[in-house]
Amino acid sequence: MINNLAQVLKLQSQSAAGSFNILDLDMAFSILDSAEELQLPVIIGIASRHFDDIRAPLLVPSILKAMETATIPVALHLDHAAPDQLEMIQKALDLGFTSIMIDGSLLPLCENIAVTQKVVELSHSYNASVEGEIGGIAGEEGVADTDQDAPEETPYTNVAEAQQFINETSVDALAIAVGTAHGIYNCEPHINFDVIKEISAITNIPLVMHGATGVSDKAIQIAVENGIRKINYFSGLLQTAMNEVRLCNTTSNDYLSFKRTISNQWSSAITEQMKLFSNLSK
Numbered sequence: 001m002i003n004n005l006a007q008v009l010k011l012q013s014q015s016a017a018g019s020f021n022i023l024d025l026d027m028a029f030s031i032l033d034s035a036e037e038l039q040l041p042v043i044i045g046i047a048s049r050h051f052d053d054i055r056a057p058l059l060v061p062s063i064l065k066a067m068e069t070a071t072i073p074v075a076l077h078l079d080h081a082a083p084d085q086l087e088m089i090q091k092a093l094d095l096g097f098t099s100i101m102i103d104g105s106l107l108p109l110c111e112n113i114a115v116t117q118k119v120v121e122l123s124h125s126y127n128a129s130v131e132g133e134i135g136g137i138a139g140e141e142g143v144a145d146t147d148q149d150a151p152e153e154t155p156y157t158n159v160a161e162a163q164q165f166i167n168e169t170s171v172d173a174l175a176i177a178v179g180t181a182h183g184i185y186n187c188e189p190h191i192n193f194d195v196i197k198e199i200s201a202i203t204n205i206p207l208v209m210h211g212a213t214g215v216s217d218k219a220i221q222i223a224v225e226n227g228i229r230k231i232n233y234f235s236g237l238l239q240t241a242m243n244e245v246r247l248c249n250t251t252s253n254d255y256l257s258f259k260r261t262i263s264n265q266w267s268s269a270i271t272e273q274m275k276l277f278s279n280l281s282k
């Protein structure tokens with residue numbers, strides 16, 4: 001069933017929902033298959049940087065149809081829309097997205113607040129939810145080849161600024177900088193669990209962690225224990241597919257079975273992550 005992000009995250013009292021970006025319908029089906037199998041709510045994301053490339057306006061009606069028939073709550077999320085992409089946000093809402101992320105984290109706080117307020121007002125009039133970001137998460141969303149050094153001097157999200165941001169914007173969820181980065185890490189990142197704990201102590205809104213690919217299971221579990229309620233995982237899905245391409249030393253032209261193999265591997269990877277995020281793998 002189609003839900004907005006706030007509805008999906010409301011179901012996460014002690015656990016986190018997985019948010020997985022897609023590049024095609026096969027990826028969306030893998031996510032829905034895993035969520036159905038586990039009977040867990042889930043978020044299907046499309047990154048703003050992929051919106052035009054994957055022809056989102058043509059793809060989205062099929063995704064919504066599949067979401068409608070799903071037995072579990074599913075949100076359709078526009079990931080990392082930038083402050084200069086308000087037109088894309090409008091288009092996404094008109095298409096039926098139920099969740100918008102406005103990433104104004106590179107702006108000064110007051111400008112981030114102003115643009116987020118604007119997106120909240122617009123999105124809420126569509127009954128869609130909004131995820132804001134404060135603190136700036138390293139690396140580029142949607143590019144799995146960024147080879148991140150785990151950030152050493154990360155500007156972790158400032159607790160007082162987070163409080164002000166939440167109060168003044170009425171966002172439904174907040175992405176915070178806790179030491180993770182987008183892309184594939186060169187070494188294990190150092191996650192600042194205190195920042196998660198401190199921000200979760202001052203607010204009831206769900207906190208979001210980006211860049212989960214490569215973060216240890218233990219660190220994910222502790223992050224969830226401390227208050228993370230939505231986890232974005234994407235680079236690992238690209239890695240899974242490309243590993244299969246590299247392994248596929250064949251003269252066969254059976255593209256369909258090759259596609260099926262990748263879809264099955266995506267489902268396994270997504271199922272594993274969803275179990276981890278929801279404490280089912282302990």
Ligand SMILES: [Zn+2]
Nearest residue numbers: 141210211232
């Ligand atoms: Zn992100």
